[in-house]
Amino acid sequence: MATTNTKQIPWAMLGPWLALLAACTFFATQSDRFLTGENLSLVLQQVMVVGLLAIGQTLIILTAGIDLSCGMVMALGGIVMTKFTMDLGIPPFWAVLCGILVTASFGLLNGLLVTRVKLPSFIVTLGTMNIAFAITQIYSEAQTVGNLPESMTALGNTFSLGGTSVAWGTVVMLGMYLLAWHLLRDTAAGRHVYAVGNNPEAVRLTGISVDRVLLGVYVMAGVLYGVAALLSVARTGVGDPQAGQTENLDAITAVVLGGTSLFGGRGVILGSLVGAVIVGVFRNGLTLMDVASVYQTLITGILVILAVAADQLSRKGAR
Template structure:
């Protein structure tokens, strides 16, 4: 019996998949359109922006940090790349790199304030959230960028597989998750991220440069926010200065529902993908049922509290 228990994955890993299966089973029983391939493709398109933001958020939460600025930094990146291309005539590839560069710089700023000045990540990213919001509004004059080059919307286009439309952005999101899964699982740098989250002082004493690891994590997260900027522009076809106002909470929700501990050092990146899909499935399924959006937010909030409570209880049980 004990050997069987040891072979089974921990409940924290299985939990998100079980929750997704239950949600899909329930909504399939309520609406016959839910299980269609096109509907699942639509769900993935709807979550691809938050899903990519959640990759960066997962890396930071694995180090026992949190990033409240991710949504607004993403919005700033989208405005920078679209305005440089539309108003200043910069070639689309250069404008995209500039947008990602700006989001990476915000990641660097967050990382430096956390590692060098030792400020709490919550306070740092709350401050940079407001800074990013102000810069976005000032730089764009609170105007939506509409004259977007076709190259910036390519990832929003779709291709057909067996009659199902799949967005190129969805494929990119899945590839990014696989890449980060390999990075965290198979490389020394990835294992250092977990080590810093588990016990930064013990990690430092083993010779691992914890500050460098943390700084790298925040910069890498910023790069993912920049990629999410491009996905947002591709999906909507515009640079929206009012985007990103709920994406920070949506990303944290995906990470928590995916089984990553808010206390750091424990989690699986593919669980975050499942968490993002769970949120998408809930909203899609409830919409098909005709449930008002306010109840969708209510149910999502309840699930987040339950996920954190289960994480807390499992930590106490493991002591």
């Protein structure tokens, strides 16, 4: 059964770290505000939602799939959480669980269509992306849900660390990355995820259910999208039906920039965190330089193409 080679892990992460270092060095020379503690904390706050989505996206891409629905599913989860509390009077804790249950259900639906009906993940998640968007707009009547209780937005609050304000949501994101890193590296289930991405037929011949692994990956990704919905609500203070419209591509960008192969079976989960931070650093740095947002999008697109090209070249070189 094929798994990742632990000796290759530092090399797999080297490229993203060098890119992050180069970006930070460049923007530090362009703005005195860039390397301040408050600004770097702001970068982490800005990427905490996409960073959490990127964990679920990484799991799916490691199995040679892709999920275009993550942003819209997250938005639906946020609307369910907020409207259940504000309209139905459900306590925030249970409303949040209901939102996560909804996002997990979409993950289950995606997984069943991929494993049972044998549809390509691209087509499946393209369809569920539109379904989630439509349900979000219908249920919310395209209206933002505000005046949320403090307990629902608590993760958007900050605490002082060395004189720098750090959001609790950032801590949650980092904690989830450490947990995912441990599970993928040190458990049999994590090794199965890599193996399915490398060679699903070999996995099947060893007696492991490929469909069960894939289904578990999609459901787990759905749960993570629900947690991301909570962070989004906490950060903005509202349930926004327009949220998530670019986060799916941002999450994929973070995963690709982090060194995970779009062909499956190769990557390090912490690389996706680095990839998310790279995107955040570029947008923050360019904003400090008063560069128009359209150029930020342009540069992000160029970075994705370069990352995918590098992955393709490394695959050819390994043959």
